[in-house]
Amino acid sequence: MTGLHLEGNATIDGTAVFDGVSLPVENGRWTCLLGRSGVGKSTIMRLVAGLADHVRFTGRIDVDDGNRLEERVTLMAQQDSLLPWLNTVDNVLLGARLRGQRLDRVRASRLIDQVGLGEHQHKKPHALSGGQRQRVALARTLMEDRPVVLLDEPFSALDARVRAEMQELAAEHLAGRTVLLVTHDPGEAARLGDSIHVMTGTGLISVEPPSSPVIRAYDDPEVLACQGRLLRLLREAS
Amino acid sequence: MIRLMRFAAVSASLILLWHLLVVMTGLPPFILPGPMRVAAALTGNIELIGHHALVTIAEVLLGLGLGSLLGAMTAIGLAISPMARTLLRPMMVISQALPVFALAPLLTLWLGYGLWPKVIMALLIIYFPVTSAFFDGLMATPRGMLDLARVMNGQPWRIMAHIRIPAGLPGLASGLKLAAVYAPIGAIIGEWVGASQGLGYLMLLANGRAKTDLMFAALIVIVIITLSLHASVDRLCRVLARRMQFDA
Numbered sequence: 426m427t428g429l430h431l432e433g434n435a436t437i438d439g440t441a442v443f444d445g446v447s448l449p450v451e452n453g454r455w456t457c458l459l460g461r462s463g464v465g466k467s468t469i470m471r472l473v474a475g476l477a478d479h480v481r482f483t484g485r486i487d488v489d490d491g492n493r494l495e496e497r498v499t500l501m502a503q504q505d506s507l508l509p510w511l512n513t514v515d516n517v518l519l520g521a522r523l524r525g526q527r528l529d530r531v532r533a534s535r536l537i538d539q540v541g542l543g544e545h546q547h548k549k550p551h552a553l554s555g556g557q558r559q560r561v562a563l564a565r566t567l568m569e570d571r572p573v574v575l576l577d578e579p580f581s582a583l584d585a586r587v588r589a590e591m592q593e594l595a596a597e598h599l600a601g602r603t604v605l606l607v608t609h610d611p612g613e614a615a616r617l618g619d620s621i622h623v624m625t626g627t628g629l630i631s632v633e634p635p636s637s638p639v640i641r642a643y644d645d646p647e648v649l650a651c652q653g654r655l656l657r658l659l660r661e662a663s
Numbered sequence: 664m665i666r667l668m669r670f671a672a673v674s675a676s677l678i679l680l681w682h683l684l685v686v687m688t689g690l691p692p693f694i695l696p697g698p699m700r701v702a703a704a705l706t707g708n709i710e711l712i713g714h715h716a717l718v719t720i721a722e723v724l725l726g727l728g729l730g731s732l733l734g735a736m737t738a739i740g741l742a743i744s745p746m747a748r749t750l751l752r753p754m755m756v757i758s759q760a761l762p763v764f765a766l767a768p769l770l771t772l773w774l775g776y777g778l779w780p781k782v783i784m785a786l787l788i789i790y791f792p793v794t795s796a797f798f799d800g801l802m803a804t805p806r807g808m809l810d811l812a813r814v815m816n817g818q819p820w821r822i823m824a825h826i827r828i829p830a831g832l833p834g835l836a837s838g839l840k841l842a843a844v845y846a847p848i849g850a851i852i853g854e855w856v857g858a859s860q861g862l863g864y865l866m867l868l869a870n871g872r873a874k875t876d877l878m879f880a881a882l883i884v885i886v887i888i889t890l891s892l893h894a895s896v897d898r899l900c901r902v903l904a905r906r907m908q909f910d911a
Binding site for chain 2: 474475476495496498499500502504508509510519520523524549550551569
């Protein structure tokens with residue numbers, strides 16, 4: 426059980442980033458966090474990832490099973506952060522290499538096949554398109570095989586068609602994991618969220634997601650209505 | 664090829680200018696010898712110059728190799744340890760206020776007239792630029808890569824070996840290119856202060872005997888050595904950068 430609950434407030438250098446936030450992230454489901462830039466979405470992400478050295482956080486992050494989150498989290502961000510000097514397979518194997526573990530090339534290769542890059546196993550990142558590079562990042566995330574997956578606007582730099590493909594691919598392969606997706610795209614949240622929260626200067630507003638299971642169709646009337654509601658909230662909040 | 668032709672054109676115009684200067688001013692050869700005279704001194708003393716050039720090249724290469732190694736290791740140490748940064752960096756900056764030239768007589772006093780004082784002079788002169796350029800490169804590792812490595816629970820020295828050092832190599836390359844130009848200066852200064860061999864020594868010797876043409880010949884060889892060294896290091900760095908895909 427790796428659902429978690431973040432509660433508290435955070436400051437950076439004495440300036441409040443967020444105050445009185447209570448965010449549930451349900452076990453095995455997609456939680457989407459929306460909000461304008463600078464409202465503290467990324468800070469929440471970094472707190473859960475254990476990367477928030479410079480943040481003064483007062484509050485708690487409770488995990489359902491009571492254990493620590495460390496070594497159970499993986500991160501996929503807007504920048505693919507692929508190492509330019511490594512090919513696809515070696516980029517996917519990066520985590521194992523950094524931990525000094527055995528390199529399971531067979532599994533890496535299979536995951537690369539699964540994200541549709543079978544022919545690009547030995548290409549370096551510069552030879553891949555933006556969408557392909559994010560597929561490598563997804564394979565690298567899957568290779569880590571961790572129960573909690575943090576997605577920090579991973580698709581926002583992609584064009585609409587590739588973004589839709591990546592959302593479907595991610596939904597398929599991350600099914601069953603606890604996912605926290607930070608996004609500024611209401612459509613993405615409406616499509617992917619099992620629960621959806623809009624972050625504002627005064628706290629979180631929870632929004633009822635469409636009733637159908639993820640991943641939802643773009644043109645589903647409920648999805649479109651939810652997207653409209655989210656956009657309205659985002660505009661009112663700012 | 665174009666670069667080579669441009670280089671030849673620049674050299675030819677410089678030689679022509681030099682020749683015109685000698686002809687127009689009418690300076691005697693012991694003050695300013697013309698290019699033909701220097702060429703004659705070069706070919707006439709090729710064995711002598713060659714012998715001394717080999718000594719200087721050995722000093723420069725040793726100084727360059729050891730200085731780069733030491734500089735690279737210092738940069739890695741500084742990048743790993745914030746403690747080392749607070750302690751060592753001010754010291755390194757202060758050490759730069761010391762004129763390295765002034766140390767040459769001391770080095771000769773301590774280490775004698777042989778090869779090593781010159782190697783150490785070359786080393787001292789390149790140590791700071793190499794350290795500083797590589798350190799900057801190491802500290803400029805994209806934050807996303809480091810975040811990822813931390814979330815992956817990578818071991819610090821593996822993160823250094825697999826991410827920070829490769830990402831810092833362009834910095835090291837620019838440091839090495841500077842070093843290739845500076846190292847010969849260090850060796851020559853060392854030879855001026857006290858030596859029995861080397862191009863710097865030969866220049867002093869020729870100067871003392873009013874063989875200005877031989878002095879110029881030695882000077883030209885030093886320039887050729889420095890330029891070739893810089894070109895080789897530059898080429899090496901380019902090949903490396905292409906293999907690492909930094910240009911992409």
